[in-house]
Amino acid sequence: MFRLVLSLLLLVLVTAGVRAQAPQQCITMQMDSLLRAKHPEMGTLADFERSLQRKMVELKKQMANGRTGLATVITIPVVVHVVHNGESVGSGRNISQAQVQAQLATLNEDYRRRAGTRGFNDNPIGADIEIEFCPAVVNPQGQAMAEPGIDRYNGNQANWNQNNIEGVLKPSTYWNPDKYYNIWVVDLNDAVAGGGQLLGYAQFPSQSNLAGIPTDSPASTDGVVIDYRSFGNAEKGNFPTMRATYNLGRTLTHETGHWLGLRHIWGDASCGDDFCADTPPQASASSGCPVGRVSCGSTNLVQNYMDYSNDACMNIFTLNQKDRIRAVMALSPRRLSLLSSNVCGTLVASRPVSNFRADNQQVLLGGQIKFNDLSDGFPTSWSWTFEGGTPATSTEQNPTVTYTQPGKFKVTLVTSNAIGQSDPVVRTEYIEVLNAGLCSDMTNFNGTPTILREVNGTGYVAGQNSHRSQAVSEFFANKLGYSNLAGASLKFGVAKAAKGATTESVVTVTVWNGRGFQNGPGAILTQKDVPLRVILDDVANNRPTNVTFDRNVPLSSLPFHIGITLPYASGDTVALVTTKNGESLSATSWRQNQKGDWLRYADSLGLNVAHNIAAVVGQKSFVQIAASAIFIDPGQTVTLNARGASIFTWSGAGLNTTLGPQVIAQPTQTTSYTVAGSGLDLCSTTAVVTINVRAGTVTASTPLAEQSLQVTPNPSDGQMMVLFNGPLRGALTLGVRTLNGVELIRQNHQKTADLFQQPLDLKTAPAGVYFVEVRLGEQVYRSRVVKQ
Known part of the structure; x- marks a missing residue:
């Protein structure tokens, strides 16, 4: 989450998502996407949003009954890591204690809507968030701090970029985020490639204690980063390093809002949704102080702290934003634990009080769980006992445990320090290890089967349309951590063959990893x-x-996507079935536009649906078949390869053998072949493939069809044989390309007989899908291959 002041050079450029002549102060969503791409186990932002909305409803019910579980005014302890380059205290990057105090005072004024300050407003939807921020008085070792709330750190370099901050600075300086709100104040002058100045960014809260949602966002990066020239308040002291326009402390107010779960007021999309009903929709970020600006049919709330207005313009959080923040404080485990950290008061020596949290309480057989110590009293030693786990005991502060037997298991923790030993904290049946789900299907579809027509166009949302969508996919969070995907079930609602089309048209079902933008297809x-x-x-x-x-x-x-690519050349039409709009709130449906960009339906179309796709997954292997071709001429040979077991038995007409992992078939009519596997513990023991045989025969005067090119084995470890059979002769070029068209191999040969054979070595290429390509005269023949 960045607030960014662009240089004049960048102001004249028009880039994706940036308006020309308008400074982009915060790229919040991009930074979150980078973090989730690096840590896909975090799940999606949509997971968090869905859980947060439920928690808000729950808290409102509790408030109606006089029960919220939270204090009226919440106090959050703060540590400010002042990162300098050897300057004396109060000089340059090594900002003074007074500047830190001025910033924290401003933060409290804004979050308490204090009268007589810039943070006060008389708007009826303006809210006192009832959160205060206190400087920590003890460090993680329980020692009194010379400067409350300040940790000075000589980083031995002047400027910091995002990679160095996330990969080096934060992991080496952070204080336990269960006890401290970490703020890094650094020089970000060179943080933006190509010029520009970064004001700050934050990390969203996590929700990892929720059932079925795995692990936290990384603790070592949790907090906010602020440029030292925008940290403080120029009205509260003489701080000469502060820059104009952004010198009243609102950068930290804005980024702290993100840290507490708030989204940008325009929803990071034109007329988008920030999930707060009392913030009017607006077309884009504001700049300056355009009071009275109208967009999306309403007057924009440009004074909101979650806009991009100048510091002097900002003065309001709304009641719904308060509801959202308070829900985060009750929902997100790392935020909630701050309420009991007790590092802002007078240090009292005492024996520890043990407490802990697991990153997940439900796991599949053979899965791992990380335990996080949350004990009070500054323990120096830990004694864990894990019923049913490996290891059974541990003295690490935050151990990782593997569970290899099914059941519900107890976890015990005892901590100690120089004063004494804690009482044991014992949680019975705390960890559930599942055995029944080792082989399963998963789907997001739970609603009314619907065929969606294209919005503002013709065709289908989940199929070919006038906007020429290139592909559609369904996101699977894989929350239980399945290791194998064997197949899929897709419900099509529309299927039409082009007039006069051949009978050999295909639809390509595709699996992507979930490491693209915002967990989109990668x-x-x-x-x-x-x-x-x-x-x-x-x-x-x-x-x-x-x-x-x-x-x-x-x-x-890890997460993944299943979907289909959508060719337009043949004129065929297909469309997947979805739920009705509004029946799915998880934002799992995606599509790729004509430019190749992936966007969620919810963001680009305003549709909350799920595709009717199920994934066949398991922790054990499945028996599967790969065929070198699915369309052949009568009597043509096709190679069938089986995988997943150690012993294979085949059935079907025209086989050269019935045993072994590889057989050769020579069917004279369309035939299905079945292989049965054994010798291993399997999720499925059989697989079937159908080979489609064309009518008629191939003559010497008939040009070869694409299926005359065979590559075997396929899939393979990279060592394969290319077989090209037919009457054509002459100079032949053999090549291999990636899915993006990049040529990896090019070989020149002469074809002097009907059968051309040539070994091909792709062992050094990364695992993935490639095209083997043969050029002979004006003809080009291709075959898709999989390198394992």
Whole structure:
């Protein structure tokens, strides 16, 4: 979450999401996306949003009954890490204690709506957030601090960029974020590539103690970063390093709002949603102080701290923003634990009081859980006992435990310091280890089957349309950490073949990892062509289309996407079934626009739906088949490879053998082949593939079809054989390209017989999907291959 003042050079540039001649002060969502890409185990921002909305409803009910579980006024302890380059105290980057005190005073004025200050307003929707910030008086070792709330650190460098801050500075200087609100004050002059000056950014709160939502955002980066020239308040002292326009302390107020769960007031989209009903929608960020600005049919609240207005313009949080912040304080475990940290008061020596939290309380067999110590009293030693876990005991402060047997298990913690030993904290049946779900299906679809027409256009939202969407996908958070993806079930609501089209049209089902922008589709993990004729038959009979991938797709316990690519050349049309709009609140549906950018339906179309897609997942392996071709001529050979087991038995017409992982089939008509696997503990023991045989025969005068090119084995470890059979002769070029069209290999050969054979080595290439390409005369033939 950045507030950014762009240089004059950047002001004349128009970039994605930035208006020309308007400074971009905060790229909050981009920074959050980078963090989630680096730590996909965090889950999605949509997960947090959904949980937060539920908590807000719950708190309102409790308030109606006089019970909230939170004090009327919440106090949050603060430590300000003043990062300098050897300057004396009060000089340059090593800002004075008075400047820190002025900033904290401003923060309290804004969050308490104090009369007589710039933070006061008489707007009826203006809110006293009832949060105060106190400087910590003891450090993590329990020692009294010379300057309350200030930790001075010589970073031995003048300027800091984001990578150095996140990767070096924060991890080496942070104080336990369960006990301190960490604020880093640094020189960000060179933090923006290409010029410009960064004012600050923050890390959103996490919600990892919720059932089914794994782990925290990283503790070592939790807090906010502020440029030293925008930290303080020029009206409260002589602070010559502060820059004009942003010198009244509102950068920290804004970034603290993000740290407490607030979104930008315009919802990071034109007329977007910040999930607060009393902040009117607006088209974009404000600059300066454009009081009375109208956009999205309403007068914008440009004085709000979560806009981009000048410091002197800002003076309001709203009642709904307060509801949201208070829900975060009750919901997010790391924020809630701050209320009992007791580092702002007088230090009293005492024996510890043990407390802890697990990053997840439900795990699949063989899964790991990290435990976080939250004990009070500054313990110096820890004694853990993990029923059913490995290790069974630990003396680490924050151990990681593996569970290899099913059941519900107890966890015990005893801590001690020089004063004495704590009473044991014992939580029975605290960890649940699941065995039944080792092989499962997962889906986000739970609603009314619906076929969505394209908004402001023709065609279908989840299919081909006049806006030429390139692909659609469904996001799977994989909260239980499944390791293998074997297949998928997709319910199509529309399937039409182009007039005069061949019977060999296919729909490509694709799996992406979830490491793209804001957990959108990232790299392709695998693809599988499904004959359109199969989908036509499934739609006619109102049944889903079941797809088995060529191999067990490794998920590494991380999120992923399943969807389809949408070609436009053939004129075929397909569309997936979704829920009705509003029946899904998880923002799991995505589509790729004509430019190649991935956007959530919720953000780009305002639609809250889920695709009717189910993923076949497991912790154990599945038997699967890969075929070198799915369309062949009568009598043509096709190679079938089985994976997932150690012993394989085949059935079907025209096989050269019925045993082993690889067989050769030579069907004369469309035939299904079944392989049964054994020898391992499997999620599924059989797999089926259908080879479609064309009518008629191939003659010497008939140009070769694309299916005359075979690559075997496929998938493979990279060592494969290219087989190109047909009557054509002459100079032949053999190449390999990535999915993005980058050529990796180019070889020149002569084809002097019907059968051309050439070994191909892709062992040094990364695992993924590639195209093997043969050029002969004016003809180009391609085959998709998978490198494992």
